[in-house]
Amino acid sequence: MNRFTIQLEEIQAAYAAEPNPTLEVRLERIGRIEKMIQANEEKICKALVADFGVRDSIETRLVEFQGLYQACRYTRKHLKEWMKPTQVEIPAYLGASEAWIEHQSMGVVGIMSPWNYPVRLALLPAIAAFAAGNRVWLKPSERSSRTSGFLANLIQEYFHPSEFCVTTGGVDVAEQFAALPFAHLFFTGSEAIGKKVMRAAAENLTPMTLELGGKSPAVIDSSAKLKDAAGSIAYGKLLNSGQTCIAPDYVLIEQSLQEAFIQELQSAATKQFSNPKEFTGPIDDDQLQYWQHLLSDALDRGATAIPLINDSSAGTRQFEPVALINVPQDARVLHEEIFGPILPILPAANTAAAIAFINSKPHPLALYWFGKDKKNLQQVLDQTRSGGVTINDVFLHAAVETLPFGGVGPSGMGKYHGKAGFNTFSYQKSILEVKGIFGTNLLKGTKPAHPPYGKRIEGILRRLK
Structure with missing residues (x-):
């Protein structure tokens, strides 16, 4: 028996002593997360700068903290209703009998969080797990080591380890963590690592939620206003330097509109991200080298790179964001998740061609469509599969607490955010009297x-x- 098994048994014992925490207990735990972030915003921002090299505090507050505050507020407003038993219809032959569903806590939930948004994506699932009445054990990413270490210290300050436990460490720790018999294991990260985590969890038949990624397309219809589409896509691609699981991975557009779109894209990117101090850096040298390899591979195969930012400070970023045109189908950038400031722009003759290209790839985590033609939009919605869709903008479907967030197929399994998160971490017990x-x-x-x-x-x- 190793130390992780002993630790899990201690948390399980604490859970067994309080398997059905009251509404007040659940809300108090969620409130502590909220207070923990509010009291330490500035210090967390500094930790993130230490990891990324460059991470503007406004961007951090926007993409890390606001989603957490929103989740806390929404959960606080609706949790009492979520916890109520749900009456269900019964067949007539059961006469006066009654049936209902009770939402019970599951036990100790394991969370494996990623490095790209190391605060938000560690604590959002924890909020949902606490709402459902569980205990939480977090394993944050070692690639954002400074933020992960600081977050671990904060959690130890605000929570007893039998409520909310944190273990930091590298690959060896992650492997042992994934193999523990949790009541539920929640993983956010790459498809490759997700497969390893799933294999480890399968030994205990541990229920899982996988939040992965993939190649999320942006489809620009001929009816779109190019300036607006370019502004949204530039923001979506360059926020956090493209290190976002739902960032637009590539653009599909009619050939005749490509040149005008690129001009609008350059204009938008320069306007939004010309200040190097506001352009987030790569998480580490491995990520930087990955971007460089993707770009070199595409250029070697005949693609053309177009700088997205043209200004007097060009060259001061670790990696200058680019668009790629004339990208051959065998280029790595069309087959691997980019997770960086490289945007392939691909020709699609019409809506049917765009759909065919999307469907030739694994189902993406997100899809973005720009335009006014409702018929073409409906065709895309009906004939493609993706975890979520935002129309005429980026990201925002993931910011709405009433919309379940998650992938489909290779981009993930299971949903969270709002009521969906409460359901994910609850056992739904069927009862018939x-x-x-x-x-x-x-x-x-x-x-x-x-x-x-x-x-x-x-x-x-x-x-x-």
Whole structure:
């Protein structure tokens, strides 16, 4: 028995002593997360700068903190209603019987969080897990080591380890963590690592939520206003330097509109991100080298790079964002998740061609469509599969607490945010209370079907058809 197994048993024992925490207890724990962030915003911003090299504090407050505050507020408003038993309809032959669903806590939830938004994506699932009445054990990413370490210290300050435990460490720790028999394991990260985590969890038949990524397309319809589309896509691609699981990965557009779109894209990118101090850096040298390899591979195969930012400070960023045109189909950038400031722009003759290209790839986590033609939009919605869709902008479907967030197929399994998160971390227990007619044993439950069989049972079967 290793130290992780012992630690899990200690948290499980604490959970067993309080398996059905009250509404007040759940809200108090969520409130502590909120207070923890509010009291330490500035210090967290500094930790993120230490990891990314460049990470503007306004961007951090926008993409890390606001989503957490919103989740806390929304959960606080609706949790009482979520916790109520749900009455359900029953068949007529059960007479006066009653049926309902109770939402029960599951136990100890394991969370494996990523490095790209190391605060938001560690604490959002924790909020949902606490709302459902569980205990939480977090394993944050080692690639954002300074932020992960600081967050671990904060959580230890605000929570008892039997409520909210944190373990930091590298790949060896992650492997042991994924193999623990959690009540539920929540993983956010790459598809490749997600497969390894799923294999480890399978040994214990641990229920899982996988929040992965993939190649999220941006489709620009001929009816779109190019300036608006370019502004949104530039923001979506360059925020956090493209290190976002739902960042637009590539653009599909009619060839005749490509040149005008690129001009608008350059204008938008220069206007929004020309200040190097506001352009987030790569998380580490490995990420920077990955971008450089993707770009070199595409250029070597015949693609053309177009700088997205042209200004006097060009060259001061670790990696200058680019668009790629004339990209051959065998280029790595068309097959691997980019997770960086490189934007392939691909020709699509019409809506059908765009759909065909999207469907030739694994289902993406997000899809973005720009335009006014409702018929073309509906065709895209009907004939493609993606975790979520934002129309005429980027990201925002993931910011709406009433919309479940998650992937489909290779981009993930399971949903969270809002009520969906509460459901993910709850066990839905089905309950039937059997009653006879007018409080008697007459026609009660299975009684009419008891043997010996004969014409009476045959008559019942005919009436049930």
